[in-house]
Amino acid sequence: MNKKYSKVIIRETNEAQRVIIGTGENPEIQDKLIEKWQSLIDTTAKIVGVPAGLIMKLNENTIEVFMKSNTEGNPYKVGDQEELIHRLYCETVIGKQEKLLVPNARKSPIWKENNPDVDINMISYLGFPINYPNGKVFGTVCLLDNKENHYNTLYENLLKKVKEFIETDLELIVTNQQLKAKKKELELSNDIKTKFLSLISHDIRGSIGTLDELLKILVTKIDEYSKDKFKATLQSLSYTSNSVYFTLENLLSWSKEDLLELEPETEEVDIVVVINKVLNFLKPRIDFKQLKIEKLFENENFYVSADFNMIESAIRNIVSNAVKFSYNEGTVSIKAYSRESKKIIEIEDYGTGMDQSTINNLFTYNRLSQKMGTSGEESSGIGLYLSHDFLKKNNASIDVESEKGKGSRFIITF
Numbered sequence: 001m002n003k004k005y006s007k008v009i010i011r012e013t014n015e016a017q018r019v020i021i022g023t024g025e026n027p028e029i030q031d032k033l034i035e036k037w038q039s040l041i042d043t044t045a046k047i048v049g050v051p052a053g054l055i056m057k058l059n060e061n062t063i064e065v066f067m068k069s070n071t072e073g074n075p076y077k078v079g080d081q082e083e084l085i086h087r088l089y090c091e092t093v094i095g096k097q098e099k100l101l102v103p104n105a106r107k108s109p110i111w112k113e114n115n116p117d118v119d120i121n122m123i124s125y126l127g128f129p130i131n132y133p134n135g136k137v138f139g140t141v142c143l144l145d146n147k148e149n150h151y152n153t154l155y156e157n158l159l160k161k162v163k164e165f166i167e168t169d170l171e172l173i174v175t176n177q178q179l180k181a182k183k184k185e186l187e188l189s190n191d192i193k194t195k196f197l198s199l200i201s202h203d204i205r206g207s208i209g210t211l212d213e214l215l216k217i218l219v220t221k222i223d224e225y226s227k228d229k230f231k232a233t234l235q236s237l238s239y240t241s242n243s244v245y246f247t248l249e250n251l252l253s254w255s256k257e258d259l260l261e262l263e264p265e266t267e268e269v270d271i272v273v274v275i276n277k278v279l280n281f282l283k284p285r286i287d288f289k290q291l292k293i294e295k296l297f298e299n300e301n302f303y304v305s306a307d308f309n310m311i312e313s314a315i316r317n318i319v320s321n322a323v324k325f326s327y328n329e330g331t332v333s334i335k336a337y338s339r340e341s342k343k344i345i346e347i348e349d350y351g352t353g354m355d356q357s358t359i360n361n362l363f364t365y366n367r368l369s370q371k372m373g374t375s376g377e378e379s380s381g382i383g384l385y386l387s388h389d390f391l392k393k394n395n396a397s398i399d400v401e402s403e404k405g406k407g408s409r410f411i412i413t414f
Contacts, residue, residue: 003020004020004021004060005019005021005060006019006058006059006061006084007019008092008094008095009084009091009095010091010092010095010096011088011091011110011111012110014087015095017094017095019058019094020135020137021058021136021138022132022134022136022137029173030173033169036169037055037067037169038070040165041053041054041055041067041068041069041141041162042069044143044158044162045071045074045143046069046071047155047158048143048155048159050124050144050145051073051075051145051146052068052073052075052076052122052143052144052145053068053069053141053143053144054066054068054140054143055067055068055140055141055166056090056141056142057138058090058137058140059081062081062082062083063081063084063088063139064079064139065079065080066078073146075120075121075122086114086115088116088117089102089111089125089142090140090142093128093129093140093142094129094137097129097131098129099127099156100127101125101150101151103124104123104124104148105118105123105124117144121146122144122146123146123148124147124151125143125144126143126149126151126155126156127140127142127143127159128140128160128163129163130163130170131167131170132167132170133167133170138166138170141162141163141166142159143155211237213284213285214233214284215237217288218237263393264306264390265307266394267305267306268303268304269306269307269308269311270301271302271304271311271315271336271345272301272336274312275319275334275336275345277312278315278319279319282319282320282323285320285323285324289330290328291323291326291328291329291330291331292329292331292332293331294331294333294334295334296336296337297336297337298336298338304343306394306395306396307390307393307394311391313387313390314386315412317387318384318410319334321384322348322408322410323349325352325353325408326349326351327350327351330349330350330351331349332349333347333348334346334347334348342413342414343413343414344411344412344414346409346410346411346412348407348408348409349408351407351408352404353402353403353406353407354402355404358402359400359402362384363387363388363398391412396412397412398410399411
C-alpha cells in the first residue's frame with residue numbers, strides 16, 4: 001500500500017516536518033479499546049484536575065479530536081478538526097516526537113499569538129506523541145487547562161503511561177491485522193495449490209483420454225487398416241504420447257519455478273503456431289468425430305505478448321471443448337484477426353450450445369460439475385476455469401456467445 005504523509009509545523013522554529021501517518025492503513029479501533037481509552041482519558045483528566053483530556057488523530061491535512069474526556073468544561077467535541085496551518089500544540093509534539101509542556105501560552109511569545117486553543121481559553125498544555133509500532137504517526141494524547149498549570153512530575157508520568165498503554169494496544173491490533181493478512185495469504189496459497197493439482201489432473205487426464213481413444217480405434221478397426229494407415233495411426237499415437245510427456249514436463253518445470261505464484265513469463269507468442277500445435281494434439285479426437293476444422297487467420301504469423309505455456313493451455317482447453325461438444329461430422333471454426341489495437345481469436349462450434357445459466361457459471365470452478373460431450377466425453381469445468389485465469393494473467397479477456405442447441409463462440413481479446 002502506498003505511504004501517506006502529513007506535514008506539520010513546529011511552532012518554536014517554524015520548521016515544516018513531513019511525517020508518515022497510519023491513517024487508512026490500519027484497522028479501525030474496536031469498541032472494547034474505545035471504552036478502555038475513554039476510561040483512561042477520563043480518569044487522567046479527573047486526577048490531574050483539568051477540563052480537557054484528548055486523544056488526537058493525525059490525518060493528511062487535518063488533526064482531529066478522536067476522543068475527549070467527559071469532564072466539566074471540556075470545550076472540544078469528538079470529530080472536531082483543524083487544518084494543519086495553525087501550528088497547533090499537537091503539531092509540535094508530532095514534529096519533534098517528544099513531550100511538550102506549555103504552562104501558560106498567554107505568557108509565551110511563541111504560543112500566545114494565532115493559537116486557536118488560546119482563543120477558547122485552553123492556555124496550558126501537556127502532550128505526548130502516539131505512534132504505531134512501525135513508527136507511523138497516530139496522533140497525540142494531551143491535557144489542556146484554562147488556567148496556568150505546570151503539571152508536576154507525577155502528572156507527566158501518568159500521561160506518559162496512558163501514551164504507552166495506547167501504543168501497546170495499537171501494536172496488538174496491528175499484529176492481529178498482520179496475522180489475518182498472513183492467514184488470508186495462506187488460504188490463497190492453498191487455493192493456488194488446488195488450482196495446480198487440478199491443472200495437472202485436467203491436462204494429464206485429457207492427454208491420457210486421447211491416448212485411450214486412439215487405442216480403442218486401433219483395437220476395433222485394426223483389420224481395416226492398411227500398412228500405411230496403421231503406420232500413420234502409430235505416428236499419431238507417438239505424437240499424443242509425446243504431448244503427454246511435454247505437458248507433464250511443463251507442469252514440473254512450472255512447479256520448479258514456483259508455480260504457486262502463477263506469474264506469466266511474457267514473450268512474443270505466435271498464435272498460429274499455438275493453434276496448429278493444439279489441433280495436432282487433438283487430431284485423434286477430431287478424426288474420430290470426423291470434424292471439419294476451418295482456420296481463418298489474418299496472417300501466416302499472428303503474434304501476441306504472453307506466456308506461451310499459459311496461452312497454449314487456455315486455447316487447448318477451449319478448442320478441446322469445441323471438439324467435445326460438436327456433433328459428429330460438424331465444423332469448428334478458428335479465426336485470428338486484428339481490430340484497431342486489439343488482437344482477437346474466435347473459436348466457434350455448432351454443437352450442443354449452452355443456456356444462460358450455464359454461461360453465467362462457466363468460469364466458476366465447481367468440483368461437482370460433470371458435463372458430457374456429444375460422444376460421452378467427460379468434462380469437469382476446470383479447464384475453462386483455468387483458461388479464464390491464465391488469460392486474465394496475460395492481459396486478455398474472454399467472452400462467450402452461445403445458444404442452446406446451436407453452438408458456442410469463445411472470443412479471446414488481447
